[in-house]
Amino acid sequence: MSSRARQRSPLVLIILGSIGVVFFVMPFIGLLGRTPWRDLASLLGEEIVLDALTLSVVTSLAATLISALLGVPLAWLLARVEFPGRTLVRGVVLTPLVLPPVVGGAALLFALGRRGLLGEPLFDATGLVLPFSTWGVILATTFVAMPFLVITVEGALRNMDRRYEGAAATLGAGRWKVFWRVTIPMISPSLLSGLLLAWARAFGEFGATITFAGNLQGRTQTLPLAVFVSLESDRDVAIAISLLMVAVSLLVLVAMRDRWWRPT
Numbered sequence: 001m002s003s004r005a006r007q008r009s010p011l012v013l014i015i016l017g018s019i020g021v022v023f024f025v026m027p028f029i030g031l032l033g034r035t036p037w038r039d040l041a042s043l044l045g046e047e048i049v050l051d052a053l054t055l056s057v058v059t060s061l062a063a064t065l066i067s068a069l070l071g072v073p074l075a076w077l078l079a080r081v082e083f084p085g086r087t088l089v090r091g092v093v094l095t096p097l098v099l100p101p102v103v104g105g106a107a108l109l110f111a112l113g114r115r116g117l118l119g120e121p122l123f124d125a126t127g128l129v130l131p132f133s134t135w136g137v138i139l140a141t142t143f144v145a146m147p148f149l150v151i152t153v154e155g156a157l158r159n160m161d162r163r164y165e166g167a168a169a170t171l172g173a174g175r176w177k178v179f180w181r182v183t184i185p186m187i188s189p190s191l192l193s194g195l196l197l198a199w200a201r202a203f204g205e206f207g208a209t210i211t212f213a214g215n216l217q218g219r220t221q222t223l224p225l226a227v228f229v230s231l232e233s234d235r236d237v238a239i240a241i242s243l244l245m246v247a248v249s250l251l252v253l254v255a256m257r258d259r260w261w262r263p264t
Contacts, residue, residue, distance in 0.1 A: 028246065031239065031243060031246065032243075034239055035239055035240070035243055036236045036239065036240070040240055040243075043236055043237050043240040044241075048217060048221075048226055048229075048230065048237065049223075049237065051217055051218045051221065051226075052217075052222055052223045052226035052241070053244075055134070055137070055218070055219075055220070055221065055222050056203055056222040057203075058134075059137045059138050059141055059202065060141060060145075060199055060202035060203040061199070062142075063138050063145050063146075063198070063199075064145070064198050064199040064202060066138070066142045066146070067142055067146040067149045067195070067198045067202075068149065068195060068198075070146065071146045071149040071153065071194075072149070072153055072191070074093065074146075075149070075150045075151075075152075075153035075154040075157060076153075076154075076157060076179075078154050079154045079158050080157065090154075093146075094147045094150070094151060095147075096146075096147050097148070100207065101144055101206065101207025101211075102207040102208065102210075102211050104140075104143055104207070104208045104211075105140055105207055105208035105209065105210070105213075106211055108139060108140060108143060108208065108211075108212045109131060109211065109212050112130045113130070113131050113212075114129055114131065119131075130212075131212055131213060131214070132213055132214040132216065132219075132220060133220065134219060136212050136213035136214075136220065137209055137213045137222060140205065140209045140211075141201075141202035141208070141209060142202065143208060144201060144202070144205050144208050145197075145198040145199070145201040145202040146198060148194060148197040148198045148201055149194035149195060149198040152190050152191075152194030152197065153187060153190060153191055153194050155190065156187040156189075156191070157183070157187060160183070160186050160187055161186075164182050165178050168181065168182045196252060196255065197252075199252075200248070200249065203248065204224055205222070205224065206222075206224035206225065206228070209224070210225055210228070215228070215229065223241055223244070223245055224245070226238075226241055227241045227245075
C-alpha cells in the first residue's frame, strides 16, 4: 500500500477523533489553568497534604505487596488448573474492576466490620477492628487493586511458551524451581506491569476507602480523600493535590507505554 493511500483517512473519523482528544485534554487544561503555581510548593508542604501523601504511599505499597503474594498464585491457579467453577471464580475475582468502589467498600464493611461476618469473630478473638483504621485502608485498596495484577499475570501465563518449563523439568528441576527460575522470569514484563497497575489503582482509590475506612486525617485520609475534603475548605490545596496525582498517573502510563503500543 502506498503512503498516499495510507494518508487518506476519512475526514469524519479525523473530526470525531479530534473531538475525543479535546474531551480528555480540556479537564486537564482547566486544572492547569486554576493551579496556583507561585504557592504550589507551600501548598504541597501543608500538613494535610504530607499526612495524606505518606499514608497513600505506605498503604498503596502494602496493598501492592499483598496483591503480589496472593494475586500471582491466584493468577497461576486460574491459568493452569482446571477445576469446577473456574469461570465463576474468575468472574468473582475480577468483579472489583467493574463494581462501583463504594459498593465494594460496603461489602467489605458487612464482611469485615465490627459486626461483620468475619469481623465480629475476629474482634472477639483478637480485639482487632479493621474499619476506620490504616489496615482498613490497606484492605480496601487491595480489594480494588489486586484484580489488575491477576488479569495481567493470568494472561501472561496463558500466552507463554510452556516448552521452556517442560525442558527445565526434564533436566531435573522441581516444580518450585521451575516456577521461580523459568516461569517468573518469562512473565516478568507482564508481572511488573501488573504490579505497577495495582499500585496506581491503590494509590488513587477513593470510594472503597472512604466507605470502609472513613476519612480520618493521619489515619485513613489518603490523597484522594484529602482532595474531597479540601474542595470544601481550601480549593487551592485540592488543586495542588489533584495536580500531583495527575502527574503520578501520567508517569505510570508513560512507563507502561511499551506494553500497550510499540512504534513501528
